[in-house]
Amino acid sequence: MSSKASRWTKQLEVIMDIVYRNEFNLTADEVYAEARTQVPNISLGTVYRNLNKLVQTGYIASVQKGQVQTFSKHPFTNAHFECVKCKRVLRVPFDLRTTDLSKKVGMEVTNFELRMTGVCRECESKCI
Amino acid sequence: MSSKASRWTKQLEVIMDIVYRNEFNLTADEVYAEARTQVPNISLGTVYRNLNKLVQTGYIASVQKGQVQTFSKHPFTNAHFECVKCKRVLRVPFDLRTTDLSKKVGMEVTNFELRMTGVCRECESKCI
DNA sequence: CCTTTGTTGATAATAGTTACTATTATGAGC
DNA sequence: GCTCATAATAGTAACTATTATCAACAAAGG
Numbered sequence: 001m002s003s004k005a006s007r008w009t010k011q012l013e014v015i016m017d018i019v020y021r022n023e024f025n026l027t028a029d030e031v032y033a034e035a036r037t038q039v040p041n042i043s044l045g046t047v048y049r050n051l052n053k054l055v056q057t058g059y060i061a062s063v064q065k066g067q068v069q070t071f072s073k074h075p076f077t078n079a080h081f082e083c084v085k086c087k088r089v090l091r092v093p094f095d096l097r098t099t100d101l102s103k104k105v106g107m108e109v110t111n112f113e114l115r116m117t118g119v120c121r122e123c124e125s126k127c128i
Numbered sequence: 129m130s131s132k133a134s135r136w137t138k139q140l141e142v143i144m145d146i147v148y149r150n151e152f153n154l155t156a157d158e159v160y161a162e163a164r165t166q167v168p169n170i171s172l173g174t175v176y177r178n179l180n181k182l183v184q185t186g187y188i189a190s191v192q193k194g195q196v197q198t199f200s201k202h203p204f205t206n207a208h209f210e211c212v213k214c215k216r217v218l219r220v221p222f223d224l225r226t227t228d229l230s231k232k233v234g235m236e237v238t239n240f241e242l243r244m245t246g247v248c249r250e251c252e253s254k255c256i
Numbered sequence: 257c258c259t260t261t262g263t264t265g266a267t268a269a270t271a272g273t274t275a276c277t278a279t280t281a282t283g284a285g286c
Numbered sequence: 287g288c289t290c291a292t293a294a295t296a297g298t299a300a301c302t303a304t305t306a307t308c309a310a311c312a313a314a315g316g
């Protein structure tokens with residue numbers, strides 16, 4: 001149990017709400033832009049702080065895309081294919097469960113991402 | 129086939145060699161430090177340029193760890209568990225083949241990484 | 257040779273994220 | 287409600303990893 005009491009702020013609520021209302025992965029900047037419509041002078045640092053807090057407490061999940069961190073309410077179904085040529089990241093369907101992974105690694109997996117790399121169909125056919 | 133001819137330079141060779149001699153994933157900085165012992169005035173930009181070139185041609189693989197990109201000769205067996213508390217990244221054994229993945233997604237998968245997140249055993253027992 | 261063009265080193269620039277600090281606001285106990 | 291300790295905030299600077307820029311260089315082919 002943590003020794004430091006966590007406080008429920010307007011900002012935290014707004015950020016949590018944005019992630020939960022959204023179906024897809026959001027970057028911190030996207031959350032920031034959305035949050036500013038509700039709390040005009042909210043700071044980007046606050047957005048990062050609260051997003052990371054929510055990840056650590058397990059309320060939301062974080063997935064790395066290239067060099068940017070993204071956040072979503074979905075703690076699963078994250079399989080991506082990244083093209084080494086055009087750098088695009090494509091979502092691909094994949095059935096893999098956190099419960100199965102937890103058993104395999106012997107630790108509680110709350111989220112996962114399967115990131116594959118290669119050359120996408122488009123670049124392959126273009127012979128870039 | 130590419131239209132621009134690629135040249136085999138001393139720097140490219142040194143960088144390729146470093147990655148191939150090493151069993152584990154290296155950051156660009158680590159490759160840079162090592163490369164400087166052989167080519168004292170090599171530039172960090174050159175290291176990045178060549179590492180990315182090697183990734184694109186498929187000679188080496190790149191795996192994202194947190195916010196840093198790492199490079200390795202292993203194009204497979206990349207399963208990691210990242211703790212959301214202590215931020216450590218642990219390697220975990222996992223059997224998953226690129227050939228099987230290629231079939232599933234319908235594109236040639238040259239490399240993949242299964243990244244799981246959760247709370248590691250140590251942090252779990254400490255109740256941080 | 258001489259031209260073309262890929263590569264390099266040095267450095268500036270960028271992107272994403274975190275750290276710092278004075279100020280504000282939350283919430284537990286009165 | 288009011289007080290007070292302190293967590294959280296806004297604003298901004300700093301930091302880290304990576305990429306872009308560019309003059310100088312070097313290899314390959316006529």
